[in-house]
Amino acid sequence: MREAASLKRYNKRVNLAPPSTGSAVAKVSTDGKILAVDYGRARIGLAIAESLQGIAQPLATLKRVNRNEDMRRLRELVRENAVNLILVGLPLRLDGARGEMAEETQRFAQRMRKQIGVAVEMADERLTSWEAERLLEEEFGRKSKQIDGAPKKRDASKFTVDSVAATIILREYLERHHAERENHTAHEER
16 A cells, blocks of 8 residues: 555656756765755654665654754754765645745755755655655554654654655655666666
């Protein structure tokens, strides 16, 4: 059921790179880490993969403070983790139209590219938060939006709706990239 929801999703890459520089994917080495961002007004969910062949894993959920502090913390995470590409989820409406939140997210992604200096790409994130909630309910029997509060097991704070949504965005990006690479390789062998 979960795979069917992923396959039905309309995820397509939305390249934020200027036309003259080409696709950000082409610049990412297979050894470079990828940071996925699920942007929200209250929280920012983060996931990471070691490379294009890696596995997407929840990294953290940042509680928003203000633009400058949020960017400082993201810049620090990018530097500490040697990230080569930032993948930002673009919250399109179900019909594919861009709403207010999509425009805000795109401005945030542009700010990240300017202030952090790493390639930024956007990917359709429709229904990832819904899927993340379903996954958390299946796995943990609970919704997990809370990031503060009672002490939790080590790494339990990684598993919030926001960080799991970022993980889904990244997982689907990696799956698309892998499928594109396989199609390209199969085409070259002909």
